[in-house]
Amino acid sequence: MLGMGDAQILAVYILCILSSLLCIVYGILKWNKGEDASPQEIAKEIDWEKKELEIDDLD
Amino acid sequence: MTLTTTIVIVVYIGVLAFLGYLGYIKTKNTQDYYLAGRKANPIIMALSYGSTFISTSAIVGFGGTAGVFGFSLLWLTFLNIFLGIFIAFVFFGKRTRRIGLNTQSHTFAELLGKRYDSKLIRKFVAVVIFLFMPIYAAAVMIGGAKFLEAGFQNLDYNTALFIFAAIVAAYVFFGGMKTVMYSDALQGTLMLVGMSILLVFVYAKLGGVTTAHQKLTDLFNSAATREAVAAQTEKFRAGGFQGWTSMPVFLSANWLTVVTSIVLGVGIGVLAQPQLAVRFMTVKSDREINRAVPTGGFFILMMTGVAFTVGALTNVFFFEKYGQISAVYAGGADSVIPKFIESFLPGWFFPIFLIALLSAGMSTMSSQFHTIGTAIGRDLLGKDDMDQKKAMLITRIGMIIAIVYTIILAYALPKIWSDSIAISTGLFMGLCAAAFLPMYVGALYLKKLTKTAAVSGMIAGFSTSLLWMMFIHTKESTAMKICKLLFGKVSLAETSKYTQFVDPIIIALSISIIVTIVVQLIVSKKKQLPKEHIDKCFEGVK
Numbered sequence: 001m002l003g004m005g006d007a008q009i010l011a012v013y014i015l016c017i018l019s020s021l022l023c024i025v026y027g028i029l030k031w032n033k034g035e036d037a038s039p040q041e042i043a044k045e046i047d048w049e050k051k052e053l054e055i056d057d058l059d
Numbered sequence: 060m061t062l063t064t065t066i067v068i069v070v071y072i073g074v075l076a077f078l079g080y081l082g083y084i085k086t087k088n089t090q091d092y093y094l095a096g097r098k099a100n101p102i103i104m105a106l107s108y109g110s111t112f113i114s115t116s117a118i119v120g121f122g123g124t125a126g127v128f129g130f131s132l133l134w135l136t137f138l139n140i141f142l143g144i145f146i147a148f149v150f151f152g153k154r155t156r157r158i159g160l161n162t163q164s165h166t167f168a169e170l171l172g173k174r175y176d177s178k179l180i181r182k183f184v185a186v187v188i189f190l191f192m193p194i195y196a197a198a199v200m201i202g203g204a205k206f207l208e209a210g211f212q213n214l215d216y217n218t219a220l221f222i223f224a225a226i227v228a229a230y231v232f233f234g235g236m237k238t239v240m241y242s243d244a245l246q247g248t249l250m251l252v253g254m255s256i257l258l259v260f261v262y263a264k265l266g267g268v269t270t271a272h273q274k275l276t277d278l279f280n281s282a283a284t285r286e287a288v289a290a291q292t293e294k295f296r297a298g299g300f301q302g303w304t305s306m307p308v309f310l311s312a313n314w315l316t317v318v319t320s321i322v323l324g325v326g327i328g329v330l331a332q333p334q335l336a337v338r339f340m341t342v343k344s345d346r347e348i349n350r351a352v353p354t355g356g357f358f359i360l361m362m363t364g365v366a367f368t369v370g371a372l373t374n375v376f377f378f379e380k381y382g383q384i385s386a387v388y389a390g391g392a393d394s395v396i397p398k399f400i401e402s403f404l405p406g407w408f409f410p411i412f413l414i415a416l417l418s419a420g421m422s423t424m425s426s427q428f429h430t431i432g433t434a435i436g437r438d439l440l441g442k443d444d445m446d447q448k449k450a451m452l453i454t455r456i457g458m459i460i461a462i463v464y465t466i467i468l469a470y471a472l473p474k475i476w477s478d479s480i481a482i483s484t485g486l487f488m489g490l491c492a493a494a495f496l497p498m499y500v501g502a503l504y505l506k507k508l509t510k511t512a513a514v515s516g517m518i519a520g521f522s523t524s525l526l527w528m529m530f531i532h533t534k535e536s537t538a539m540k541i542c543k544l545l546f547g548k549v550s551l552a553e554t555s556k557y558t559q560f561v562d563p564i565i566i567a568l569s570i571s572i573i574v575t576i577v578v579q580l581i582v583s584k585k586k587q588l589p590k591e592h593i594d595k596c597f598e599g600v601k
Contacts, residue, residue: 003272004130005280005304012133016364019140023356026145030349 067410071417075230078241082234089450092235093165093433094341099240101347105354106247107240108338110422112143112329113250113362115202116484118419121363123392124321125370126385127295129275129303131317132367138326139363144355147330152339152348154503157600159340167333167430168438170340171495174502174596175510176588183517185438187494188333189431191487193461196427197468198483200224203420204469220469227421228462231428232455236341239425246418247358253415254365256408261369264376264403274375276304284378291387303371315560320485320534324562328488331495334430362419366396373399428465432458482538485562486528493520493567497575506593509586512579520571527563535563 004010086092099107125132155170162173168188172181200223207219214222230238265271278284279292279302292300299311307313329335342348373385373395380402381388389398400412436454445453472483497516501508528535529542530551536542537549552558 003269003274003276003304005276005302006306008306009130009133009304012137013130015137016133016140016360019137019145020356020360020364023140023145024353026149027350027353027356030346030352032346 063407064410064413067414071414072226074245075226075242075421078245079230079234079238082230082236082238082241085237086235089165089454091237092451092454093437094337095236095240097160097341098343099341099347101342101350102354103240103244104338104342104347105351106358107243107341107422107426108335108351109144109355109358109362110243110247110250110419111334111338111426112139112332112359112423113419114199114423114484115416115420116198117363118254118366118416119202119396120393120484121321122366122370123386123389123395125367126373126389126395127392128300128307128313128317128321129305129371130367131306132321132370133364134318134322135326136360136363136367138322139329139359140356142326143329144352144359147335148339148348148352148355151330151336151499151503153345154600155336155339156342156345156348157598158503158596161596161598164340166433166437167336167495168434170336171498171502172438175498175513176592177510177514179514180498180510180517181438183514184333184495185434187490187521188434189439189461191490192333192427192431192434193465193468194472194483195487196424196431196461196465197472199420199423199427200465200469201473203417203424207417217470220466223417223420224424224462224466224469227424228428228458231425231432232458235451236429239429240341242425243422246422249418250415250422251358251361253412254361256411257369257404258361258365260404260408261372265372271372271375272304275372276302278374278378278384279303279305287382288378288384291384303374310557312560315557319560319562319565324485324564325488327496327568328492328564331491331499332488333434333491333495334426336499337430369399370395376403428458428461431461431465435460482535486535489528489562489564489567490521490524492564493524493571494518496520496568497571501575506597507579507587508575509579509582510588511582511586512575515578516571516575519574520567523570524563524567527566531558531566532561532563533559 002010002013004013090096121132121135158164158174159170162170164170164173166185168181168184171184172178200220203223204216204220207223208214208216230242234241262268262271265274279288289296295313299308299313301307307317339348342351370385376399377383377385377388385395385399386392389395400409404412432454435457437450440457441450441453494517497520498513501513501516529539530536530546533550533553542551543549550559
């Protein structure tokens with residue numbers, strides 16, 4: 001089948017395509033899932049940025 | 060060098076310079092310079108991850124190796140997609156991003172060090188990156204320079220090497236991670252274009268997918284060609300070779316090389332690559348990681364899948380025209396793809412493929428320079444509470460040290476090791492997997508794993524990997540010459556049927572895992588990290 005010399009090689013040729021399809025299907029199904037950055041996360045990041053700027057304000 | 064090729068190269072460098080400038084003006088603080096501000100677009104992140112993953116040596120070197128071993132290398136493509144993208148993004152990526160944010164980590168070494176509350180881990184990981192990643196970067200640089208040299212008759216190897224390094228160094232130095240990711244996305248797109256054309260051309264020329272594969276199968280099996288091919292593959296058949304569309308004989312030297320060194324060595328090694336793991340910390344939420352998975356999976360299929368398929372099928376082209384198989388006609392695996400492009404592809408395709416391969420090398424090298432620079436500048440010399448201007452200055456100095464060190468290695472390695480690209484790549488991948496992978500998995504999933512167990516596993520994996528390379532695995536021990544110097548033979552296992560062909564990653568990773576588990580069982584529960592620290596690290600992790 002598909003001109004391959006043995007079943008293992010045929011299997012891996014198909015597996016490569018299937019694993020790539022798995023990635024595509026997963027991405028489509030989960031496109032809008034997975035929480036966005038939460039308000040706490042954003043606040044945490046702002047805190048860190050403020051802290052870094054305070055250290056700079058060494059000036 | 061034709062006028063068209065020159066124009067294409069000049070435009071390409073011009074666009075890279077513009078992206079370098081764009082990254083430079085958008086970089087306001089250390090978080091921008093290290094992690095692109097943690098706000099990267101998912102498609103850009105996926106292309107950046109993929110193009111960092113795939114270097115010139117992955118296409119030319121491993122493509123040529125597929126010309127020798129055939130489609131059995133597709134097992135590596137499968138692992139690259141399933142482990143390197145799906146498992147890496149879904150099971151490693153989300154937790155890496157979240158724990159990285161909770162601990163405010165900017166580098167891979169910092170992530171592991173802060174997660175285990177261990178300065179030793181952070182420094183050790185950074186030292187491994189600083190000492191060994193330049194060897195891998197030098198391999199990428201050598202691959203790129205060799206292709207530049209082949210493409211331009213008037214350009215010698217040393218000049219090509221310097222030009223290649225200088226262009227990448229300039230845009231990484233000024234633009235940091237933002238420029239690295241912008242340029243990676245451009246380069247990844249160019250690589251996709253080049254490899255798509257290559258795949259369509261090869262299958263169309265050979266009469267379609269099934270016909271092409273059948274021709275390759277018949278090359279080894281049919282009465283008309285069997286004798287001529289058998290004569291050219293005599294030595295190889297003794298190692299277990301059964302044709303390009305069949306797996307080698309189980310447990311033969313060829314099987315052990317394909318399965319342990321190529322498939323598992325590179326396939327597993329990719330999970331603990333610092334320059335790839337840090338990509339997960341560049342996006343703002345788990346949703347971005349979900350959205351990056353399809354691009355990553357398709358990209359890797361089109362890179363390694365196409366390179367290995369085309370590499371194997373070159374045998375049909377070379378045999379039909381010259382009566383010789385690829386490796387014999389090209390004079391070695393590394394020359395198979397360049398010779399094939401030169402002999403069979405239309406002239407207009409050369410500048411496209413040249414740009415695709417330069418992109419593959421540059422995108423990998425830019426991330427390597429960035430990772431080495433940040434390991435020196437932030438983990439080894441810097442302090443977390445340092446002011447941003449000073450931190451970026453030290454990182455840039457670190458980057459200059461990394462670039463100079465890499466260039467020196469790129470000049471020296473080919474004089475010391477004959478197969479320097481493959482050895483250098485395998486060496487770094489193997490070391491990373493053995494030293495970092497158990498500890499990295501523990502950091503993401505095992506809240507009770509102690510600092511002592513993590514450190515023990517890391518040191519056991521690192522030292523076993525290095526010792527196996529120096530004294531047992533013939534491919535590296537022959538090149539390193541240490542075993543020959545001390546014991547008068549190239550490997551302590553040179554008389555064994557199997558041991559000398561087993562890749563270091565199989566042994567070292569197993570020992571690293573066993574040591575981590577044994578030490579974890581021995582050490583007291585009091586040694587576990589404080590609950591408050593673990594809660595802080597895993598805040599928001601599901």
